[in-house]
Amino acid sequence: KKLNSRGEGKNKGETSGGVKQRRKQGRRRRKRGDFLRDSPARETEGSLIGAVMGVREPVAMEIPAEEGAAARVPPRIRRRLLEGRASGGGGPSSAEEIEAKLKEADHRRQQFHDWLSCKARKKPRSPSWSSQEEDYGQRLEARLQAAEQKRLSLLAKAQNRLAKLDELRQAAKNDVEMRFEKEKEELETRVESRVRQAEENRMRLLHADMQRRAALKERTERSLVQKATSESKYTERVRSAILAKRAAAEKKRLALLEAEKRKARARLMHIRQAAMTVSSQREAERIKLKEHLDSKLQRAKRKRAEYLKQRGSPCSSAHADYIKHADFLSRKLARCWRSFVKSRKTTLALAQAYDALGINEKSVKSMPFEELAMLMGSPTALEATKALLDRFERRLTLCQSANSSSAENIDHLLKRLATPKRKAPPSRDGRTRVAAKRPARTSETSRLSRYSLRVVLCAYMILAHPSAVLSGDGEQEQLLMESAANFVREFELLVKTILEGPGRTSRQPSLDGAESSSCQKSYDVASQSKFKTQLVNFDKAWCTYLYGFVVWKVKDARSLEGDLVRAACKLELSMMQTCKLTADGQSHNLTHDMKAIQKQVSDDQKLLREKVQHLSGDAGIERMDSALSDARSKFFEAKENGSPLAAPVANVCTPLRIDSSGKLPPTEVNMNSKTDAEGSRSVVRSLFGASGASSSTSPVNLPTENEQMVNEMLHEDGGAIAGNSNDARTIEKDFQDKVRETMEKAFWDVVTDSMRGDKPDYSQLINLVKEVRDSLHDLAPKEWKEEIYENIDLEILSQVLESGSQDTQYLGQILQYSLDMVRKLSAAAKDDEMKASHDKLLSELAASSEDTDNGVSSFVIAVIKGLRFTLEEIKQLQVEVSKAYVQLMQPTIKGSAGVEYLQKAFGDRYGPPANASASLPVTLQWISASKSIVDGEWSEHLGSLSVLPAANHV
Numbered sequence: 043k044k045l046n047s048r049g050e051g052k053n054k055g056e057t058s059g060g061v062k063q064r065r066k067q068g069r070r071r072r073k074r075g076d077f078l079r080d081s082p083a084r085e086t087e088g089s090l091i092g093a094v095m096g097v098r099e100p101v102a103m104e105i106p107a108e109e110g111a112a113a114r115v116p117p118r119i120r121r122r123l124l125e126g127r128a129s130g131g132g133g134p135s136s137a138e139e140i141e142a143k144l145k146e147a148d149h150r151r152q153q154f155h156d157w158l159s160c161k162a163r164k165k166p167r168s169p170s171w172s173s174q175e176e177d178y179g180q181r182l183e184a185r186l187q188a189a190e191q192k193r194l195s196l197l198a199k200a201q202n203r204l205a206k207l208d209e210l211r212q213a214a215k216n217d218v219e220m221r222f223e224k225e226k227e228e229l230e231t232r233v234e235s236r237v238r239q240a241e242e243n244r245m246r247l248l249h250a251d252m253q254r255r256a257a258l259k260e261r262t263e264r265s266l267v268q269k270a271t272s273e274s275k276y277t278e279r280v281r282s283a284i285l286a287k288r289a290a291a292e293k294k295r296l297a298l299l300e301a302e303k304r305k306a307r308a309r310l311m312h313i314r315q316a317a318m319t320v321s322s323q324r325e326a327e328r329i330k331l332k333e334h335l336d337s338k339l340q341r342a343k344r345k346r347a348e349y350l351k352q353r354g355s356p357c358s359s360a361h362a363d364y365i366k367h368a369d370f371l372s373r374k375l376a377r378c379w380r381s382f383v384k385s386r387k388t389t390l391a392l393a394q395a396y397d398a399l400g401i402n403e404k405s406v407k408s409m410p411f412e413e414l415a416m417l418m419g420s421p422t423a424l425e426a427t428k429a430l431l432d433r434f435e436r437r438l439t440l441c442q443s444a445n446s447s448s449a450e451n452i453d454h455l456l457k458r459l460a461t462p463k464r465k466a467p468p469s470r471d472g473r474t475r476v477a478a479k480r481p482a483r484t485s486e487t488s489r490l491s492r493y494s495l496r497v498v499l500c501a502y503m504i505l506a507h508p509s510a511v512l513s514g515d516g517e518q519e520q521l522l523m524e525s526a527a528n529f530v531r532e533f534e535l536l537v538k539t540i541l542e543g544p545g546r547t548s549r550q551p552s553l554d555g556a557e558s559s560s561c562q563k564s565y566d567v568a569s570q571s572k573f574k575t576q577l578v579n580f581d582k583a584w585c586t587y588l589y590g591f592v593v594w595k596v597k598d599a600r601s602l603e604g605d606l607v608r609a610a611c612k613l614e615l616s617m618m619q620t621c622k623l624t625a626d627g628q629s630h631n632l633t634h635d636m637k638a639i640q641k642q643v644s645d646d647q648k649l650l651r652e653k654v655q656h657l658s659g660d661a662g663i664e665r666m667d668s669a670l671s672d673a674r675s676k677f678f679e680a681k682e683n684g685s686p687l688a689a690p691v692a693n694v695c696t697p698l699r700i701d702s703s704g705k706l707p708p709t710e711v712n713m714n715s716k717t718d719a720e721g722s723r724s725v726v727r728s729l730f731g732a733s734g735a736s737s738s739t740s741p742v743n744l745p746t747e748n749e750q751m752v753n754e755m756l757h758e759d760g761g762a763i764a765g766n767s768n769d770a771r772t773i774e775k776d777f778q779d780k781v782r783e784t785m786e787k788a789f790w791d792v793v794t795d796s797m798r799g800d801k802p803d804y805s806q807l808i809n810l811v812k813e814v815r816d817s818l819h820d821l822a823p824k825e826w827k828e829e830i831y832e833n834i835d836l837e838i839l840s841q842v843l844e845s846g847s848q849d850t851q852y853l854g855q856i857l858q859y860s861l862d863m864v865r866k867l868s869a870a871a872k873d874d875e876m877k878a879s880h881d882k883l884l885s886e887l888a889a890s891s892e893d894t895d896n897g898v899s900s901f902v903i904a905v906i907k908g909l910r911f912t913l914e915e916i917k918q919l920q921v922e923v924s925k926a927y928v929q930l931m932q933p934t935i936k937g938s939a940g941v942e943y944l945q946k947a948f949g950d951r952y953g954p955p956a957n958a959s960a961s962l963p964v965t966l967q968w969i970s971a972s973k974s975i976v977d978g979e980w981s982e983h984l985g986s987l988s989v990l991p992a993a994n995h996v
Contacts, residue, residue: 140204144197155186389433393540395426403530406506414506418499431493434536438492438581441574449492450585454841455592456490459497493584497591498533501526518597518832522590529587532580539576589851597832599657606657607666610650611673617643618677749947751928755935756944790906797902804843810909811856812836817916818863821923826863833859850901857908858884864915868922876915883911 387395401423406414417423442449504511504526512519617623621636654662793810796803815834819827834856842852861880865873887904934940952961959966 137204140201387429389437389540392426392430392433393537396430397537397541399423399426401427401502402534403502403505406502409506411507411510414503418502423499424495427498428495430537431495431498432491434577434580435492438577441577449581451845452492452585452588453490454845455588456492456494458592458596458841459494494588497588500591501529501533501587505530512594513598516829516832518590518594522587522594525583525587525590529580529583532576532583536573536576536580539573586851593835593838596835596838603654603657603662603665606650606654607669610647610666611669613643613646613650614670614673615677618674746947749944752935752940752943755932756940790910794902794906797905804840807843807905807909808836808840810913811839814856814860814909814912814916817920818860818867821867821916821919822863830863850904853905853908854884854887857887857912860912861915864912864919868919883908 383391399417399422401417409417438449500511504523508519508523512522617639620639651663651666654666658665793806796806811834815830815836818830818834822830839852839856861876861883865876865880868876887908935943952958
């Protein structure tokens with residue numbers, strides 16, 4: 043296979059020589075075969091050699107050396123050849139094997155001769171031997187000697203032939219090896235030449251490819267240079283044409299502008315002349331009217347003084363003093379107004395100053411984030427916006443006081459925006475402590491601004507760049523964006539109302555005095571009412587936006603606080619693990635590097651502590667200290683137990699869930715409202731995990747609900763087990779329903795009474811909302827749990843309720859979110875029905891919030907009704923989930939697991955079978971009473987069976 047066509051052509055002579063040599067060997071074999079076939083002695087010799095070597099006799103056959111179709115081999119010869127190959131004797135044997143086979147053949151021959159001599163020997167009948175028998179013995183002995191000599195000669199011939207065959211085989215082997223080596227060397231030489239030629243070809247191809255690439259690159263660079271040159275020339279031509287057109291347009295625009303200026307100047311001069319004429323006329327009329335009025339007032343004053351003198355009234359002097367005081371007050375009021383306009387400016391001036399900043403909904407959307415931040419951070423923008431917002435707050439206070447109503451209380455939301463209180467550093471001097479307390483008292487008494495400057499400006503940032511300000515795209519972020527857009531719209535509409543007020547409208551000169559004064563008064567009243575309405579709408583939009591902003595800010599601050607606390611815990615654990623601290627905080631053999639690590643960790647924790655205090659105040663510091671102490675305790679506990687130290691780090695690094703009081707939430711729940719839910723939930727949870735300790739101590743207890751359920755599942759085909767106590771169970775169930783209904787009514791009455799009065803207690807209401815949140819958290823999948831905690835925030839709810847505003851907005855949002863979550867967790871078949879009932883409830887609550895009933899506020903009625911309905915819906919959902927779990931476990935219960943559970947429960951209740959007589963006395967009495975009856979019936983049965991054979995015989 044390794045030789046190609048050229049090698050085959052070269053070896054044609056060798057092939058013909060080999061054919062001739064094979065023909066000569068065939069002739070020799072045929073001669074040897076004819077000799078063996080003709081001589082019987084040779085045939086006997088071949089058979090003996092075959093017997094000695096352990097193979098079959100060789101078959102000599104003649105194979106013609108001529109070309110053409112080969113002669114067919116006889117079937118007998120083909121069969122013997124195949125049998126020789128199958129037996130494995132066709133291969134050459136070694137000299138040792140041949141010696142062993144010869145010895146074995148000699149031994150068998152000797153045995154045969156002994157047997158033959160024993161068999162031929164007859165029992166002597168007479169002591170004399172006959173001469174004939176002696177001749178037979180000599181003859182046989184001669185034959186045996188001749189056969190032995192012949193065997194030895196044949197053996198010598200076979201050994202000679204084998205030696206020759208071995209020499210021939212060795213010569214052929216050497217020839218083959220020499221030919222193989224020669225062919226190998228020729229093949230290696232040929233392969234090396236081909237490899238060299240391939241390498242030369244590859245280098246030539248590589249060189250040609252490099253030349254082609256260089257030429258292509260040169261052509262590309264030449265074309266790019268030409269293209270750039272042409273484009274630059276074209277750009278220069280276009281630029282020159284644009285500059286020429288722009289210069290012509292500029293000349294034309296300047297000409298038109300100059301013409302418009304001339305027309306405007308002429309029109310302005312005409313208007314000024316007309317205005318001067320009208321003003322001079324009005325001034326003359328006003329002077330005449332003023333002189334006329336002054337003369338009338340002087341005459342009236344003189345007449346009144348004369349009348350009072352003639353009358354002699356004692357109040358005349360007092361009235362004169364009153365007139366003088368009124369004149370003084372009017373002059374003082376005018377002076378104060380001029381001072382107010384000069385120092386604090388009017389509302390119109392403040393609105394104009396803010397409008398000059400250019401901060402509006404259209405402009406901020408086109409500004410980049412950095413430019414907008416610089417504009418809002420400039421001192422001019424901050425001062426103008428702050429002054430306008432303070433003026434709006436004062437005007438709102440005046441409007442509410444005039445209408446004898448109060449604005450919505452949002453102090454609890456404003457407190458969330460204020461900087462949290464920090465602990466005062468300990469001081470050594472008592473006077474410094476007193477001095478530190480006084481500013482704190484004054485800061486507590488200071489009132490927070492209703493409209494926060496940075497929150498108002500943040501609305502524009504959220505409106506223009508929501509992706510840069512907000513960190514997520516959840517429901518709270520969407521609500522915040524909508525409320526921010528609505529607030530900006532109302533704020534700009536309020537500013538526009540101020541700018542387009544009566545001070546900006548011109549009066550008509552053709553009206554007379556009476557008509558102009560009446561029209562002006564009506565216009566002022568209409569514009570003032572419009573301003574008040576818009577101011578109220580602005581305040582409502584502000585409250586909505588502030589609520590959404592506080593919710594988002596609290597969520598952001600909480601996540602940031604959790605990250606800072608986790609970072610502090612990681613630093614603490616890393617330092618403790620590196621420095622190998624003990625439980626008392628000491629470490630032996632501290633190196634310089636370890637001390638540096640401790641110092642760096644303390645500095646980093648100090649910075650983190652300041653950040654946490656700035657975010658959450660003292661409550662955040664307490665939570666951080668608690669987390670650090672827990673991390674240390676878990677670290678030392680893991681170190682004592684010999685567990686890996688990575689476990690405490692993982693436990694500490696998990697996010698902490700913190701309630702409104704700044705502590706970890708308690709594990710206790712309200713048992714009065716969760717009894718039914720826990721009962722339905724425990725059916726599946728403790729179905730196979732009930733402990734038998736308590737039942738073994740009290741064997742007279744009735745079966746539990748789980749045992750009854752498993753028993754009914756196993757025997758559901760027949761109702762005889764549960765049919766005996768149906769009436770008793772119905773009565774017991776009715777009694778339990780009445781007790782439950784009475785307890786629920788009493789519980790809700792207590793909750794209602796706690797929320798009434800001058801000082802309502804909302805702790806139970808907060809616990810109920812917490813129960814709703816925890817129930818939804820237990821039923822919801824893992825990806826919804828964090829969303830539930832974000833939407834039902836007990837901290838904000840407690841602040842809303844403690845403010846005393848009775849704000850139904852946040853409670854309504856919690857109620858609507860809870861009902862939506864219950865509808866999501868329920869089956870899809872009940873979605874339409876539940877949605878209709880939820881919408882009906884919300885409409886009823888919205889209608890009832892406007893009325894009162896029996897002296898109880900509508901706020902309390904709406905809250906109690908909504909919470910009660912929500913808890914009932916959650917209870918039904920829990921029952922459905924428990925039923926679904928039981929149905930999923932029903933195939934397992936009907937198998938061996940249910941039987942083992944009942945057997946274990948029966949054994950735990952009544953003890954082992956050995957104590958059955960003591961634990962089941964009634965059952966023992968029933969069995970002993972029925973045993974005699976069973977024995978009598980059995981004896982009758984046996985008697986009837988004994989009579990049957992006799993009857994058959996008869």
